[in-house]
Amino acid sequence: MSDTSSIHIGLIAPEFPPELGGVQTYSCELAAALARSGARVTVLAPALRPGEAAPPAPAGVSIHRDLKLSRKHDAGLLARHPEVQAWHGLTANCAWLINATRLPVFLSIHGNDLLSPTGAFHRPAWRKRLHLPFGSRAEYWWSLHRGRAHLANALRRGSAIFCNSNFTASLTRERSTLPKERIIVTGIGLGEDYVNLPQTTRHAADGPVRFITVSRLDEPRKNIDLVLRALALLPAGSAWVYTVIGAGHRLDEFKSLAASLGLSGKVEFTGALPRTELINRLQSADLFVLTPSVDDRSVEGFGIVYLEANACGLPVLAACTGGVPDAVQEGVSGWLIDGPSAQTIADALRRFLNAPASFDRDACRRHALRFTWDAVAARCLEAYTGPGSRS
Numbered sequence: 001m002s003d004t005s006s007i008h009i010g011l012i013a014p015e016f017p018p019e020l021g022g023v024q025t026y027s028c029e030l031a032a033a034l035a036r037s038g039a040r041v042t043v044l045a046p047a048l049r050p051g052e053a054a055p056p057a058p059a060g061v062s063i064h065r066d067l068k069l070s071r072k073h074d075a076g077l078l079a080r081h082p083e084v085q086a087w088h089g090l091t092a093n094c095a096w097l098i099n100a101t102r103l104p105v106f107l108s109i110h111g112n113d114l115l116s117p118t119g120a121f122h123r124p125a126w127r128k129r130l131h132l133p134f135g136s137r138a139e140y141w142w143s144l145h146r147g148r149a150h151l152a153n154a155l156r157r158g159s160a161i162f163c164n165s166n167f168t169a170s171l172t173r174e175r176s177t178l179p180k181e182r183i184i185v186t187g188i189g190l191g192e193d194y195v196n197l198p199q200t201t202r203h204a205a206d207g208p209v210r211f212i213t214v215s216r217l218d219e220p221r222k223n224i225d226l227v228l229r230a231l232a233l234l235p236a237g238s239a240w241v242y243t244v245i246g247a248g249h250r251l252d253e254f255k256s257l258a259a260s261l262g263l264s265g266k267v268e269f270t271g272a273l274p275r276t277e278l279i280n281r282l283q284s285a286d287l288f289v290l291t292p293s294v295d296d297r298s299v300e301g302f303g304i305v306y307l308e309a310n311a312c313g314l315p316v317l318a319a320c321t322g323g324v325p326d327a328v329q330e331g332v333s334g335w336l337i338d339g340p341s342a343q344t345i346a347d348a349l350r351r352f353l354n355a356p357a358s359f360d361r362d363a364c365r366r367h368a369l370r371f372t373w374d375a376v377a378a379r380c381l382e383a384y385t386g387p388g389s390r391s
Contacts, residue, residue, distance in 0.1 A: 007384055008040040010084035012094045014069055016045035017055050020272075022304055023110060026164075027090045028058065029189055030108075033377035035060030039384075042081055044074070075100035086159070086384055092117045093147060095154035104159040106383065108186075111168050111301020111323060114175070117147030151175075160383040162186045164302040165323025184383055187326070188302050189373030193275055194311035197283075208239040209356050211349070212285040212314075214278065214305055217248030221293045221300075223319075223340050224254055230345035232261040238353055240266065242289075243281060247272040282312035287352050291319040291340040303327040306334070310368035313361035317348050333367040334359070 013027040027043070035041045035058055043063045048054055057063045064081075067074050078087065078101050086104040089097050092113035097105045155161065155176035161183045163169035169185045176183060211231075215222050224244065231242055244254065244267070251269060258267045273281065282288070288309035292300045300322040307327055309316050316334030318324050328334050337344050352358070 006038075006040075007381070008042065008083050008085045009034060009384060010078070010081055010087045011041065011043045012067070012074070012087060012089045012097060013043050013045045014067060014091060014093060016043070016063075018048070018052050023091055025191060025304070026108070026110070026188070028055075029191060029373045030090070030376060030380070031061045032058030033189065033373035034380065036374065037377050037381055039377075039381065040083075042084055044077055044081075071096045071100075088380070088384075092151050092154075095147070095150040095158075098150070098154045098157050104384070105154070105157075106160050106162065106380070107154050107158050108162045108164075109168055109172055109301075110164050111171075111299045112297070114151070114168065114171055115299060116144065116297040117151045118143045158182070160184055160386075162380060162383070164188050165326040167299075167323040167326070168301045182383075184379060186376045186379040188304050188307070188371060189376050190304075190307050190311055190368055190371045191373075193279065194308050195369065195372075197279065197311060208241050209287070209353055210285040211240060211242045211287050211289050212245065212281060212309075213243070213289050214245045214282070214309075215290055217244070217246050217250045217254060219298055221295050221298050223291050223293060223345075224250070225257055226291065226340060226342050226345055227289055228254065228257050228261060228263060228267070229342035230349060231263055231267070233342060233346035234350060234353070240349075240353065242267045243285070244269045245271075245273055245278060245281060279312060282309055282314055285312075285314055286356055287349075288314045288316040288334070289345075289349070291317065291337060291345055292321055292324070293319065293340055294321045300324050307368045307371055310334070310364040313365050315359035315361075315364050317345075317352070329367050332359075333364045 011027065011031055015021060015023040016027050017024050031041050031043050041061045043061060044067050045063055045065050046067045046069060047065045066077060086106065087097050087101055088106040089095065090108045092107060092109045095107060155178060158178060161172055161176065161178065163172055163183060163185050164187065166185055169183050172183050173180060213224065213227065215224065217224060255269055258264055290305065302323040303318065306316045306318060310333045316328055318328050318334060318336050319340045320336040320338050325336060328336055330336055337348050
């Protein structure tokens with residue numbers, strides 16, 4: 001394969017809009033960018049849930065919502081699309097494609113899916129079928145075992161592996177026997193909602209400094225609790241407010257922690273917000289704060305949320321972990337701390353309170369606009385049509 005304008009790519013997208021999330025965004029934006037490049041694109045995605053409405057398909061993209069997240073079923077779907085010339089699984093959990101087709105197979109890896117490939121494709125549903133009270137845990141370990149086996153096979157035989165950051169690529173190389181040139185850092189792009197923003201808005205300069213976090217409130221490694229404890233360490237009388245945007249099962253825990261630290265009057269938890277309101281909140285804030293850690297099963301593979309904050313003219317406070325350094329330009333779009341703790345976060349927040357104008361909002365936006373989905377698609381297309389693709 002060599003002609004990018006005539007190639008027909010099939011994307012296996014187990015996570016796809018209208019579901020929300022980073023991988024869902026990746027899947028939709030990559031499909032649209034590949035089509036803009038002139039490639040023909042077929043997407044296989046899960047069926048809509050009751051009450052869900054499908055967003056419009058990107059121009060030039062054909063979406064088939066018949067994935068059941070079952071290898072046995074979904075492998076049979078490939079034969080229904082003889083026009084496809086190569087298949088691209090959009091998470092590591094799609095590694096089973098290697099054994100399901102003779103066509104070239106490409107795989108995107110985001111970080112968490114590499115560490116813990118336990119997607120629904122590998123889940124045997126023992127608890128439901130055998131009425132086992134411990135079934136869900138047994139299913140988890142079995143799906144992890146099977147997911148790792150399929151992934152190891154893909155890391156030996158795949159046409160290329162696409163990674164969202166240098167960190168993810170480094171982890172992948174450690175586990176792969178593929179030639180190094182077939183492990184490709186494609187990066188991440190900035191969505192059109194953020195590319196085409198109007199001029200940023202600001203709150204009154206004499207008001208309190210506004211810190212803000214956008215995150216799902218589920219994973220301990222996001223360290224929302226450490227940010228709250230850090231805020232409690234700031235000097236009494238410091239003029240700041242903190243907004244946490246996002247939903248998750250730890251929301252009530254964080255509200256209780258804020259109250260116990262005496263922060264209730266200065267911390268707001270909004271839950272999930274519509275995109276327009278979310279952007280408005282980011283544009284009117286002063287500093288985005290998200291300082292994640294890494295654990296054995298979960299990592300910040302890149303951090304698209306940092307670019308989204310930068311696109312709103314907002315500098316970021318982040319942690320030097322995982323793929324975050326690929327997203328944050330030290331001293332320009334924000335800064336990175338080592339070893340996130342309540343004290344290190346508090347020290348960084350205190351530093352910002354003392355010099356809240358230390359970052360150029362226009363420079364933050366210029367940094368974010370360097371990351372485009374068209375560039376991601378171009379790197380994928382080069383691999384699809386290159387000499388290393390398996391045919």
